[in-house]
Amino acid sequence: MAKSKVIPHHDVPLDQIIKPENIIFKKTKLFTDNVLSYCPGCGHGVAHRLILEVIEEMGIADKVIGIAPVGCSVLAYEFMDLDMQEAAHGRAPALATGIKRTNPDKFVFSYQGDGDLAAIGTAETIHAANRGENITVIFINNGIYGMTGGQMAPTTLEGMKTSTTPYGRDPRQMGHPIKITELVAQLPGTCYVTRQAVHTAALVRKAKKAIRRAFEYQKANKGLSFVEIVSNCNSGWKMTPVQAIKWLEENMLPYYPLGDLKDVGLD
Amino acid sequence: MGEILLMKGNEALAEAIIRAGVDGYFGYPITPQSEVMEYLAAAKPEERTGMVLLQAESELAAINMLYGAGATGKKAITSSSSPGISLMQEGISYIAGAEIPVVVVNVVRGGPGLGTIQPAQSDYFQATKGGGHGDYHLLVLAPNSVQEMSDFVPLAFDLAFKYRNPVMILSDGLIGQMMEKVELFEPIPRWTDEYIREHHGNWATIGKTPDRERNIITSLDLVPERMEKHNMHLKEKYEQMEREEVRFEEIQTEDAEYLFVAYGSSSRIAMKAIKLARAEGIKVGLLRPITLYPFPKKRLRELADQVKGMLSVELSLGQMVEDVKLSVECRIPVEHYGRVGGMIPTPEEVVEALKTKIINR
Amino acid sequence: MAKIAGAVVVDIDRCKGCELCVNECPFDVLAMSEDVNIKGYHYSYMKNPSACTGCLACALVCPDTVITVYRVKVPDTAKS
Structure with a gap:
C-alpha cells in the first residue's frame, strides 16, 4: 500500500484505547489455541482465518465439515475448531462428494494446495466440479510444493526455480503452468469461480467477501463454488515474506490475474 | 419368511444394499460386477429409501467418497472387481487408519494386470493381508451362494460399525454371475444421526456442536508415541476380531x-x-x-x-x-x-x- | 489532530516476525523489536502509537492473527 504522506496523530493515552469495549478486531473463536504450523508470513494463516470468520458470521459452525489436504495445510484440522476430515493427497473433492451427497443439509468445504488440487487430484477436482457438487473448494496457489521442500508444482511459473527445476521450469520439458481455475470455470457444474489474493489489507477484504459468497452459493444449492487464493511461499521461493509478496505482485498476478471468472448470480 | 426370488449374485447384492438401509453406494463400472450399479440404478433407491447412488469418475474417487460419507457415520458401500480394487487400495489403507466403517465388495476376476474377466480367487492375499500400505487388516467375508451375497451385506455393516473398520465381501465372478433362489431379508430402515450417536459413538464428523469437542477423522499422527499407540489400538481390534468373529x-x-x-x-x-x-x-x-x-x-x-x-x-x-x-x-x-x-x-x-x-x- | 485514535496489541509470543504488518501499516506505526520472543523471533510492536488510527491493515494481513485492534473516537475535549 502506498504510504500516506500525512501521518495522523492523536494524544489519547493507550490505556484509554486498549479496553475490551473498544476492540474492533480480534481472533475468531473458531481458531483453536494451537499455534499455526506455517512459516512466518505464509498466506495459509490468512486464508484459514477468512474461512473461519465467514463460518462464524454465517452462524453455521455446527453444520460445517471441512476437509484438509496433503501439503502444508495437512494439519489444518489442528487449527480450525470444526469437524474435519483429512484426505489422501488430491482426494478432497471425492470426500466432499461423499459427505455432501449423504448429508445434503451440511456445509462442506475442501481446502487444497496447488499440487493437491491441480496435479494429483486433477480428476477429482474436475469431476466434482462437473457434477456440480454443492460444495466449496478453497484452492491455495503458491506455485510450489511447500511441505516437501519446494519442488515444482503444476502452477510453478515458467522459468521459476524450484528444487526439482533448479535451472527454472522449462515448458518444453515440464509443460506450462496450469490455470486450473480457468478450466473449472468452463464447467457448467460451477456457479462461482474466482481468483483472489490475501497479501494486502484491501485484497484480504475482497477475498473474504469472495469466500462468503462461495458459502452463500452453497447455502443456495447452486453447485460448486471455487475460490483460488494466489499466495506466497517465502520458504520455497527463498525470499523474505516482504520480498515474496512483492514477487507475487510482479510475477504471479500477471499470469494468474485476480477477479471473478464466473458468477452465475445468487438469485 | 421373506420374499423368494431367482437372482444373480450381483443382483442379490444390489437388492441387499438397498434393504440394508445403506446411505450411499459409490462405484465405477467393471466386469464382472457391473450389474450391481445397473440394478441399483433401475431400482430407484432414491425413491425407495433415499439412498444415494453415484457413478464416480474412477475407483479411486469412489473409495474416497466412501471415506467422506463413512466418516459422517453414514453407511457407505462400493463394489468393484480386482483391477478396480487395486486402484482403491490407497483409500482402503486410509480408511483403515482413520477407522471408518465402510463395506467394499470385490467380485474377483483373474489377474495380474487386466488378466481376465473370468472368475478367480487370486486376490486372497490382497484382501486378507492388508492390500494397501501400513499395518492393517480388513475383516473379510467370503460368500459362496447368492443367498450369502444378500445376507452378508447387513452382516458386513454390523461388523464394520462394531469395529469401526472396513469390511470386505470377497466374492468372485462365479458367485456374482450365477443365478440361484434367494430369500430376501426385510428392509432395515436407514439410521438417523441420533441413532448412530447413540449406538455407535459420537465420533462422526457431522458438524461440531457446542456440547462436544470437534471430531477429526484422520490417519495422520506425526508424534511417534501417539502413532504407535494408535497402531497398537488397531492391533487390539484385530485380536478382538480373531477372538469373536471367526466364522x-x-x-x-x-x-x-x-x-x-x-x-x-x-x-x-x-x-x-x-x-x-x-x-x-x-x-x-x-x-x-x-x-x-x-x-x-x-x-x-x-x-x-x-x-x-x-x-x-x-x-x-x-x-x-x-x-x-x-x-x-x-x-x-x-x-x-x-x-x-x-x-x-x-x-x-x-x-x-x-x-x-x-x-x- | 485525528478524530480517531487506534491501538494494537500484539500477542508477542505468537508473533513469527514476518514483518508483513510493518510493511502494510500506512502510517509507520509498527516496527520490529530488537529483542526476541519465546520462539526467537523479533516481534512487531507499536513504535509510533500516536499515529495509529485502528485501520486494521496490520491485523488483516497478519498470517497468525496475533494482532488485536482497538479504536475510539477522540473525545471532543481533546485539544490539538
Whole structure:
C-alpha cells in the first residue's frame, strides 16, 4: 500500500484505547489455541482465518465439515475448531462428494494446495466440479510444493526455480503452468469461480467477501463454488515474506490475474 | 419368511444394499460386477429409501467418497472387481487408519494386470493381508451362494460399525454371475444421526456442536508415541476380531480322514468332490472359511489331529494354502490345488488331486 | 489532530516476525523489536502509537492473527 504522506496523530493515552469495549478486531473463536504450523508470513494463516470468520458470521459452525489436504495445510484440522476430515493427497473433492451427497443439509468445504488440487487430484477436482457438487473448494496457489521442500508444482511459473527445476521450469520439458481455475470455470457444474489474493489489507477484504459468497452459493444449492487464493511461499521461493509478496505482485498476478471468472448470480 | 426370488449374485447384492438401509453406494463400472450399479440404478433407491447412488469418475474417487460419507457415520458401500480394487487400495489403507466403517465388495476376476474377466480367487492375499500400505487388516467375508451375497451385506455393516473398520465381501465372478433362489431379508430402515450417536459413538464428523469437542477423522499422527499407540489400538481390534468373529462351515468332518479347505465358489466344487470321493470310500470333509480374516486357525489346528492331510482348493496359484499351513503348524501334509486364468476345476480333478497330492504322496 | 485514535496489541509470543504488518501499516506505526520472543523471533510492536488510527491493515494481513485492534473516537475535549 502506498504510504500516506500525512501521518495522523492523536494524544489519547493507550490505556484509554486498549479496553475490551473498544476492540474492533480480534481472533475468531473458531481458531483453536494451537499455534499455526506455517512459516512466518505464509498466506495459509490468512486464508484459514477468512474461512473461519465467514463460518462464524454465517452462524453455521455446527453444520460445517471441512476437509484438509496433503501439503502444508495437512494439519489444518489442528487449527480450525470444526469437524474435519483429512484426505489422501488430491482426494478432497471425492470426500466432499461423499459427505455432501449423504448429508445434503451440511456445509462442506475442501481446502487444497496447488499440487493437491491441480496435479494429483486433477480428476477429482474436475469431476466434482462437473457434477456440480454443492460444495466449496478453497484452492491455495503458491506455485510450489511447500511441505516437501519446494519442488515444482503444476502452477510453478515458467522459468521459476524450484528444487526439482533448479535451472527454472522449462515448458518444453515440464509443460506450462496450469490455470486450473480457468478450466473449472468452463464447467457448467460451477456457479462461482474466482481468483483472489490475501497479501494486502484491501485484497484480504475482497477475498473474504469472495469466500462468503462461495458459502452463500452453497447455502443456495447452486453447485460448486471455487475460490483460488494466489499466495506466497517465502520458504520455497527463498525470499523474505516482504520480498515474496512483492514477487507475487510482479510475477504471479500477471499470469494468474485476480477477479471473478464466473458468477452465475445468487438469485 | 421373506420374499423368494431367482437372482444373480450381483443382483442379490444390489437388492441387499438397498434393504440394508445403506446411505450411499459409490462405484465405477467393471466386469464382472457391473450389474450391481445397473440394478441399483433401475431400482430407484432414491425413491425407495433415499439412498444415494453415484457413478464416480474412477475407483479411486469412489473409495474416497466412501471415506467422506463413512466418516459422517453414514453407511457407505462400493463394489468393484480386482483391477478396480487395486486402484482403491490407497483409500482402503486410509480408511483403515482413520477407522471408518465402510463395506467394499470385490467380485474377483483373474489377474495380474487386466488378466481376465473370468472368475478367480487370486486376490486372497490382497484382501486378507492388508492390500494397501501400513499395518492393517480388513475383516473379510467370503460368500459362496447368492443367498450369502444378500445376507452378508447387513452382516458386513454390523461388523464394520462394531469395529469401526472396513469390511470386505470377497466374492468372485462365479458367485456374482450365477443365478440361484434367494430369500430376501426385510428392509432395515436407514439410521438417523441420533441413532448412530447413540449406538455407535459420537465420533462422526457431522458438524461440531457446542456440547462436544470437534471430531477429526484422520490417519495422520506425526508424534511417534501417539502413532504407535494408535497402531497398537488397531492391533487390539484385530485380536478382538480373531477372538469373536471367526466364522466357518464344516461339511462331513465328523468322520473325515482328509479335509478340503475351500471358500467361495471353490467350496461348492469341493462339496461335489466330497460326494465323488466318498463314493469311492475316501472319507473326506470340508472346512469352508466364511471369514478369511480372521481365519479359522484354531479349528484347523484341531482338525490336524484328526485328519491325515488337507488340500486347499482355490482358484489361484496357492494363496490361502499358506494360512492353512500356518494353522496346522506342519503336523500333517497340506497341499494346494487350483486352476487359474478363469479356468474352473471339475470335482473329478479335485478328487484326483487329493489322491495324488495327499493320499498317495 | 485525528478524530480517531487506534491501538494494537500484539500477542508477542505468537508473533513469527514476518514483518508483513510493518510493511502494510500506512502510517509507520509498527516496527520490529530488537529483542526476541519465546520462539526467537523479533516481534512487531507499536513504535509510533500516536499515529495509529485502528485501520486494521496490520491485523488483516497478519498470517497468525496475533494482532488485536482497538479504536475510539477522540473525545471532543481533546485539544490539538
